[in-house]
Amino acid sequence: MEIIEKIKTNKSIDNLTEIQKICLNKLQSSPLPNPKSEQWRLSNKSKFSNFLNYSVNEKDPIFDIPFPKTSQSTIRLVIGDNCQTNFIEENFSIKQISEDKLVKYIKEQISYFDQNENWSDLLNLSLNCTKNILGLKINGSEIPPIEIFSHASSNSLNAKTLVIFLEKNCDIDLLQVNLGKDNSSLSQSTFLCLEENSSINHGVVSYGENKSNLLNSLNVIQQNNSEYNLGSLHFKFNYARFEIRIKQSKGNAKTNIKGMQITKKDEQISTFTKIDFHGPNGFLDQINKSLADDKSHAIFEGSIIVPKIAQKTDASQLSRNLLLSNLAQIDTKPQLEIIADDVKCKHGATISQLNEEELFYMRTRGITLTEASKLQLSSYFQEIISFIPVSQDRWDLLDKLLNEN
Amino acid sequence: MVNENLVKDVVKEPYKYGFVTDIETEKIAKGLNEDIVRLISQKKEEPKFLLDFRLKAFKKWQKMKEPDWAALGYKKIDYQDIIYYSAPKQKEKISSLDEVDPKLLETFDKLGIPLTEQKKLTNVAVDAVFDSVSIATTFREELAEHGVIFCSISEAVKNHSDLIEKYLGTVVPASDNYFAALNSAVFSDGSFVYIPKGVTCPMDLSSYFRINSGDSGQFERTLIIAEESSSVSYLEGCTAPMFDTNTLHAAVVELIALDDASIKYSTVQNWYAGDEEGIGGIFNFVTKRGKCLGKRSKISWSQVETGSAITWKYPSCLLLGEESVGEFYSVALTNNLQQADTGTKMIHIGPKTKSTIVSKGISAGKSINSYRGLVKMGTKATGSRNYSQCDSMLIGDQASANTFPYIKSQQPNSEIEHEASTCRISEDQLFYLQSRGIEFEEAVSMMVSGFCRDVFNQLPMEFAAEADKLLALKLEGSVG
Numbered sequence: 001m002e003i004i005e006k007i008k009t010n011k012s013i014d015n016l017t018e019i020q021k022i023c024l025n026k027l028q029s030s031p032l033p034n035p036k037s038e039q040w041r042l043s044n045k046s047k048f049s050n051f052l053n054y055s056v057n058e059k060d061p062i063f064d065i066p067f068p069k070t071s072q073s074t075i076r077l078v079i080g081d082n083c084q085t086n087f088i089e090e091n092f093s094i095k096q097i098s099e100d101k102l103v104k105y106i107k108e109q110i111s112y113f114d115q116n117e118n119w120s121d122l123l124n125l126s127l128n129c130t131k132n133i134l135g136l137k138i139n140g141s142e143i144p145p146i147e148i149f150s151h152a153s154s155n156s157l158n159a160k161t162l163v164i165f166l167e168k169n170c171d172i173d174l175l176q177v178n179l180g181k182d183n184s185s186l187s188q189s190t191f192l193c194l195e196e197n198s199s200i201n202h203g204v205v206s207y208g209e210n211k212s213n214l215l216n217s218l219n220v221i222q223q224n225n226s227e228y229n230l231g232s233l234h235f236k237f238n239y240a241r242f243e244i245r246i247k248q249s250k251g252n253a254k255t256n257i258k259g260m261q262i263t264k265k266d267e268q269i270s271t272f273t274k275i276d277f278h279g280p281n282g283f284l285d286q287i288n289k290s291l292a293d294d295k296s297h298a299i300f301e302g303s304i305i306v307p308k309i310a311q312k313t314d315a316s317q318l319s320r321n322l323l324l325s326n327l328a329q330i331d332t333k334p335q336l337e338i339i340a341d342d343v344k345c346k347h348g349a350t351i352s353q354l355n356e357e358e359l360f361y362m363r364t365r366g367i368t369l370t371e372a373s374k375l376q377l378s379s380y381f382q383e384i385i386s387f388i389p390v391s392q393d394r395w396d397l398l399d400k401l402l403n404e405n
Numbered sequence: 406m407v408n409e410n411l412v413k414d415v416v417k418e419p420y421k422y423g424f425v426t427d428i429e430t431e432k433i434a435k436g437l438n439e440d441i442v443r444l445i446s447q448k449k450e451e452p453k454f455l456l457d458f459r460l461k462a463f464k465k466w467q468k469m470k471e472p473d474w475a476a477l478g479y480k481k482i483d484y485q486d487i488i489y490y491s492a493p494k495q496k497e498k499i500s501s502l503d504e505v506d507p508k509l510l511e512t513f514d515k516l517g518i519p520l521t522e523q524k525k526l527t528n529v530a531v532d533a534v535f536d537s538v539s540i541a542t543t544f545r546e547e548l549a550e551h552g553v554i555f556c557s558i559s560e561a562v563k564n565h566s567d568l569i570e571k572y573l574g575t576v577v578p579a580s581d582n583y584f585a586a587l588n589s590a591v592f593s594d595g596s597f598v599y600i601p602k603g604v605t606c607p608m609d610l611s612s613y614f615r616i617n618s619g620d621s622g623q624f625e626r627t628l629i630i631a632e633e634s635s636s637v638s639y640l641e642g643c644t645a646p647m648f649d650t651n652t653l654h655a656a657v658v659e660l661i662a663l664d665d666a667s668i669k670y671s672t673v674q675n676w677y678a679g680d681e682e683g684i685g686g687i688f689n690f691v692t693k694r695g696k697c698l699g700k701r702s703k704i705s706w707s708q709v710e711t712g713s714a715i716t717w718k719y720p721s722c723l724l725l726g727e728e729s730v731g732e733f734y735s736v737a738l739t740n741n742l743q744q745a746d747t748g749t750k751m752i753h754i755g756p757k758t759k760s761t762i763v764s765k766g767i768s769a770g771k772s773i774n775s776y777r778g779l780v781k782m783g784t785k786a787t788g789s790r791n792y793s794q795c796d797s798m799l800i801g802d803q804a805s806a807n808t809f810p811y812i813k814s815q816q817p818n819s820e821i822e823h824e825a826s827t828c829r830i831s832e833d834q835l836f837y838l839q840s841r842g843i844e845f846e847e848a849v850s851m852m853v854s855g856f857c858r859d860v861f862n863q864l865p866m867e868f869a870a871e872a873d874k875l876l877a878l879k880l881e882g883s884v885g
Contacts, residue, residue: 311802323815325817326815327815328815329813332812333810333811334808334825335808336807336808336825338799339803340799340802341804341829342802345826345827347824348822349812350820350821350823351782
């Protein structure tokens with residue numbers, strides 16, 4: 001693995017940023033995550049090493065997407081060279097975070113990192129030069145929806161980082177799109193900090209191509225009375241990991257998550273979530289759906305941590321899975337770790353195939369089996385897709401999914 | 406706050422089985438090596454195949470590492486500081502119960518175990534295991550009339566060595582895990598049950614395990630074989646004296662059910678749990694597994710876990726036979742500094758297999774109570790179903806309740822459902838019951854018992870009553 005070799009020897013190279021140096025230092029002692037640890041146990045080893053096989057591309061790939069063009073009503077940003085932040089700074093209350101502040105914040109985050117759990121972030125930050133880190137400070141509530149793109153180029157590994165501070169009383173819709181290319185790897189790390197009374201509708205859509213790989217990690221810190229709504233969709237990646245870590249730092253915050261991953265062929269897509277309640281009166285409603293077809297493998301692991309301080313927490317987590325083929329497999333592990341006693345916590349998990357009775361009913365009404373399956377799938381998808389902001393009017397995600405299934 | 410201290414007081418009942426029987430015992434030297442394994446085998450006059458089995462297991466154990474994935478923290482066990490064989494001294498061969506040391510009989514009497522056959526009314530046959538050896542088995546003749554074999558495993562090795570050779574280690578192989586390998590190398594005694602074809606065992610069978618010495622570990626092994634169309638209900642109870650050292654208990658239980666056979670295995674585990682500061686108590690590392698080999702066979706585990714400082718136990722079912730059924734009903738109560746990591750594994754291999762898991766965890770004091778379970782649907786398990794339900798009850802804000810369900814499916818034509826919830830004894834409920842003239846402690850006990858009802862309903866009658874009482878006693882003083 002070329003990258004790991006590079007990490008091991010990179011110390012001698014000059015002009016590394018301070019953050020790169022810190023992360024490389026951390027990685028040098030154990031450059032790879034422990035394959036026996038809970039977070040990496042099920043990860044397909046050959047696919048993972050394939051992810052690391054591409055060399056790092058610091059040049060900016062050509063931005064060419066299958067999705068709609070910019071419109072007047074949304075702000076579009078592409079992480080990398082072409083990022084036109086000047087224009088936004090002039091027109092909206094969005095500021096780019098100064099490099100000093102960005103470095104200070106990221107350094108603070110790194111100090112909390114766990115080598116295994118945050119391995120994806122460490123890798124991302126150690127590969128990333130400054131131009132691929134976008135830091136924004138957003139203020140006010142009259143802000144149009146924002147679309148932020150991260151994209152990879154064929155035969156290389158691209159690393160992109162996004163840091164967003166949402167100031168007090170701010171309210172935004174944000175859609176993040178990760179685009180994979182043929183034979184490519186994309187490492188995307190996102191850090192969101194929601195200040196008091198702020199609220200964000202966050203969508204994450206990761207759309208790959210043939211043999212594209214993705215390591216996507218999302219770190220969210222929520223202050224008092226903030227509301228975080230996340231709708232996510234991952235599909236068409238040969239290998240993808242989506243790691244979500246949310247910390248309600250003082251409690252009294254609301255988190256809603258609706259996520260979905262769709263695997264076909266011999267793909268492996270996994271979602272790991274860790275929700276940490278660090279104060280009382282926290283709320284969580286989470287649903288994660290997986291659909292596995294052909295020879296693919298879908299994984300979900302979600303943990304909810306409720307320490308003593310987090311009294312009156314109300315958390316629920318549901319993992320719903322559809323297994324559509326004899327050769328596909330699904331692993332799911334929703335878990336609760338609770339110490340506070342005055343809490344309402346529950347989780348559930350189901351694995352099944354399409355409901356036969358419902359299919360039969362539709363067929364007796366003259367709907368063909370293919371159409372009936374499509375109808376069922378569309379209702380299965382719709383719950384998640386309708387939760388992804390911005391996409392609804394402009395992006396026909398549902399059609400895309402249905403046509404491919 | 407409603408009577409916080411009062412509820413805490415409800416859980417503080419002293420351990421009443423903590424006495425030591427002063428009896429002369431025969432012990433071998435501390436430590437574990439190949440010679441000790443040979444010595445144990447020699448003392449038990451075992452055939453060669455069993456010695457080989459032990460030596461092979463010992464070699465494997467030496468290469469293995471103690472597992473550390475469970476949510477348990479305990480001081481390192483020094484395996485060389487344990488006596489691996491300890492037996493009460495008595496005449497070489499006992500022809501009837503009258504020849505058993507009266508002190509031993511007295512011990513079991515104190516524990517409420519009907520060893521003397523005057524207590525026939527209870528209609529339960531008992532095999533009593535004291536430290537490393539089985540001292541008595543009751544009702545043998547009556548059982549023999551039906552062709553049922555119920556004896557200690559050492560006797561079975563002598564009298565039914567063909568069955569032992571055929572089945573021992575087929576469900577839990579010696580290399581299965583660290584503690585199973587240790588047990589396979591040094592197991593001293595345990596029970597053996599064989600139910601012939603078409604026989605419904607005329608009475609409940611029961612084993613009672615008692616650890617008496619503080620420095621010897623207990624490593625018993627149980628093997629139950631139910632032939633075609635037979636059925637049996639087996640009960641298991643455990644107690645130990647109070648010592649301020651930790652005693653190791655590493656048992657292996659293997660169940661085999663052939664076509665249409667059914668085995669019901671119930672446990673009330675009440676090993677000494679250590680004191681309030683967490684000093685002493687049994688380290689309980691148990692491997693229990695059943696193999697539903699035959700078509701329509703059924704294995705049902707029910708357990709009430711209240712004792713032990715550390716519990717590491719996952720009674721599981723391998724569902725191989727078509728339409729076989731696995732069940733797991735569990736109540737695990739932890740208090741003070743107890744730690745329990747317990748659950749089950751349901752491995753669906755054959756088609757149309759079904760499993761049900763109902764687990765209730767109650768954590769009080771500063772204890773840690775985790776449910777860890779695996780449900781796996783193999784590629785051939787078409788039309789299989791699983792339903793799991795894990796509920797936790799938290800008493801006080803220092804105890805922790807964890808749920809770790811691992812679910813894996815490779816068969817689209819199967820269904821898995823899992824749900825888990827957490828609750829506590831609410832002030833409203835307590836207030837309501839108290840306003841109806843029910844005393845506080847009784848109210849707590851009622852609510853705990855209601856919480857556990859789904860499991861208690863599965864226990865044999867007398868066990869259910871005992872379990873209910875046991876929980877009430879254990880919880881005395883801890884709700885708040």
